[in-house]
Amino acid sequence: MMEGLRSDEMEIHMVSSTESAEYRGLKWAVAHSSIIGLDAEWKPTVHGGGGGGGQPPPVLLLQIACRLINNNIDDKEEGVVYLVDLSERELLPSIYEMLKEDVFECRNVLKLGFRFKQDLLYLSSTFRSLGGFHTVEPYMDIAIIYNTHLQTTTITSRSRSRKRKGQNSLSSICQELLGFSLSKELQCSDWSQRPLTKDQTTYAALDALCLIHIFHVFYHTLLTQGALQSLTQLDSSASTLGLKQILQEPRNSTKILRTTVCEAVEMIRATMTKYPQRLHAVLGASLRKSSQDSIPMDYVLLQIVRQYGDKILLTESDGNPKTSRRKGKRKSSTGFTCREKRVDDTGEWHGPAPWDYLLGGDGCPKFLCDVMVEGLAKHLRCVGIDAAVPYSRKPETRELIDQAIKEKRVLLTRDAKLLRHEYLLENQIYRVKSLLKNDQLLEVIETFQLNICEDQLMSRCTKCNGRFIQKPLSMEEAIEAAKGFQVIPNCLFDRNIEFWQCTDCHQLYWEGTQYHNAVQKFIDVCKISSTT
Incomplete structure (x- = not known):
């Protein structure tokens, strides 16, 4: 099992111009990589992901983590991650051509993702004017690889249900396999702001690089279980024989005839000690179907891809906007009729708060923290502030609103969808803007002008x-x-x-x-x- 990743082990490059050294480095790294980890970030919207009119939001940052061909899979090399700034519109045509030919449709590069289909859908929409994307092949989904081959925790009835639904988070997988916690506090940050903060770039880079490290764990798991012995047997035995002797051996010649041209060339390459440059020039050129610069995978990786690889194929229906099943007015248990509307203004607090004496309250600040800011609830309690959490673990919107009204609390959330409830805007709900718990605590203290003294600390x-x-x-x-x-x-x-x-x-x-x-x-x- 690998040790935890550290931010100081990563080499991070921000690509924002085709004239930059970072862009040239990205082109070279992609052409010389056998494995690439992919992730994408976009600005959260009121509708929880979709843009205006139900269209996917534009991708603002694309993370590409590379493992170079000349690095042995056992090497613990420093991670190289390129963050492509897709908010720079003049960069899009060049990036589109590279992604389509040298990455997504290149058979010589294994693409790794974590439930990447949605990311691909958003990327395709971002590059719609240039033709979009439809296929990623060969591809491996880390979520599927983990659920099928790597899960080591005891499977209870609850975890078995979660496994069937594919609900293991990337953070929990990293914790189990790599020994470090992948914080998701910055997942919903504003990715449209420039420059990005150091925390944002580190988070984005880790999201892509950890995919390659998890694949390394998968590789070594296959090796430990003996699953790679049959794949490497021919390669090791053939290294001491000439091509004529290999073809004369029935067992070996049968294996060669069953393989693809790419795989055969890799086996032949292992037998050649003379004229390696000529071999690469003559045979390698026929393998570069998607890019003149890409280099074929090694034989073992080809066999892993052949046995465990998959592909993503987008269809027309994938791009159709999803319509909500729940429409119209709904009545709460407290007798209020809720009329939903889209609210674009998520500005400052408009008080007074429901605990205000003028509203019949007792003057004691009280908050209800939903699941998106549950860490803030503990921080508020630590400074002596009454901070409740929802009754149920996965509450419906109506349950949150009813609890806030009944207990005269201000609902704290980062979910912009809750702001569509018009009657709550004045004195019942506040959208927390900060991402980190300490910053969120200070924001709430300043917004609601709370008086915190040392005697209150650790009093709840x-x-x-x-x-x-x-x-x-x-x-x-x-x-x-x-x-x-x-x-x-x-x-x-x-x-x-x-x-x-x-x-x-x-x-x-x-x-x-x-x-x-x-x-x-x-x-x-x-x-x-x-x-x-």
């Missing part, structure tokens, strides 16, 4: 949002409260330490190293003047 249960009991527990009381519920570490028994218990879920907390580190973190994040 981060698990359930409950308050702590007013009186701390002694060690004896904590041991009694924890029986059959929670384990107290032995290292705490010899320390004079106080415990606190949540009044709702009864979770125990104590002022250890983790507590003090958390307090200092939020003092720094919220810029609180310490009283100590």
